[in-house]
Amino acid sequence: MEVLKGGQFRRGRALQMNRKGFTLIELLIVVVIIGILAAIAIPKFANTKEKAYLASMKSDLRNLVTAEEAFFADSVKYTSTVGAGGVLFNTTSGVVGPTITVTADGWTANVTHTTTTKTCSIYVGSTPLAPANKEGEPKCQ
Secondary structure: EEEEOOEEEEOOOOOOOOOOOOOHHHHHHHHHHHHHHHHHHHHHHHHHHHHHHHHHHHHHHHHHHHHHHHHHHHHHOOOOOOOOEEEEEOOOEEEEEEEEEEEEEEEEEEEEEOOOEEEEEEEEEOOOOOOOOOOOOOOEO
């Protein structure tokens, strides 16, 4: 058997190629499978991010309840001021607000997020703020 240029072999009169690697159709099938998996995974990831943003807004509202009650324990009143002279409260990165309104027997608040159009609300007292419908429980829409 004689070895020729480019990995070819000659056996008598027959010429054989020494082929290593993938064919074009095999590579195409792999690319299509990866594309299908990506098409399934990307919307799931986006939905997970949205849930995380809503969870951070709800968490901030729960922390606001604690801060407002601490302020009430010291001052015997609720406040709509955040920071110096009001509730000591910091929001999570990306959360905008809170917008606090003092009512006759409590307060209401809502927050938004920079990356979603949904808002979350909470209320304490007897004045509900949509979408919150249960006192002290944050709700988003």
